[in-house]
Structures are given as structure tokens and as C-alpha cells.
Amino acid sequence: MGRGYSDSPFFIVMQERYYTYILESELTGRLYVGHTSDLEARLLRHNEGRVRSTKGYRPWRLLKAYGFRTRSEAMALEGYLKGLKSREAILNYIRLHPGGRP
Numbered sequence: 001m002g003r004g005y006s007d008s009p010f011f012i013v014m015q016e017r018y019y020t021y022i023l024e025s026e027l028t029g030r031l032y033v034g035h036t037s038d039l040e041a042r043l044l045r046h047n048e049g050r051v052r053s054t055k056g057y058r059p060w061r062l063l064k065a066y067g068f069r070t071r072s073e074a075m076a077l078e079g080y081l082k083g084l085k086s087r088e089a090i091l092n093y094i095r096l097h098p099g100g101r102p
Contacts, residue, residue: 016067018074020081022090025057031090032060033081035074039065064094 019039023032023046032054036042043062049055068074084090 016069018068018071019065020068020074020077021065022063022081022094023054023060024063025054026059026061028057029087030057031063031087032057033078033090035071035078037071066097 018035018037020033020035021039021042023034023043024030025032032046034042039062043060045051046054046060047058049058054060066074066077068077081090081093084093
């Protein structure tokens with residue numbers, strides 16, 4: 001049998017390993033922006049109340065995630081989105097960049 005795409009050494013290099021994510025509180029509609037290398041585990045931490053800044057707004061749902069190859073790229077987008085301040089500005093960013101990076 002032939003090797004699949006995921007067996008290629010280039011697949012590991014090309015995989016997105018860091019994420020900037022946007023959560024929405026199901027309780028209040030508040031948005032939260034962060035970065036992580038493990039989306040599933042991070043969302044679980046938020047919903048278990050193990051993140052001080054989001055504990056009071058549970059439960060959270062993942063609204064959007066953008067993947068990057070480096071942590072610095074993910075952190076740069078996180079900083080940009082946090083600088084937008086308003087919910088509307090962040091939602092507008094998501095509408096303008098549905099598939100990923102600008």
C-alpha cells in the first residue's frame with residue numbers, strides 16, 4: 001500500500017499547531033479571545049471554571065479558531081483582536097476573515 005498524505009514528513013511541518021480562538025459565553029454573549037496549542041483542552045478548562053477571567057460567564061462555546069504554524073503568529077492575532085475591544089468589531093473581523101488569516 002502507498003503512503004498517505006499524513007505519512008509525509010512535510011505534513012508535520014505544514015500542520016497548524018497553534019490557534020487564536022474566540023469563545024462566546026452562552027450565558028451573556030460576551031466574547032473571549034485567547035491562544036492555545038490544544039483547542040479541545042483549552043475549551044474544557046474554560047468550561048470547568050479553571051480560567052479566572054472566564055469562570056463567571058460559563059458555559060462557553062467555540063465561535064471561531066484560526067490556525068497558525070507558530071505561537072508568535074497566534075499571539076499576534078490574539079493581541080490584534082483584543083485591541084479591537086468591542087464585540088461588534090471582533091464579529092466583523094470574523095465576517096471579513098472567515099477562512100483564516102487576513
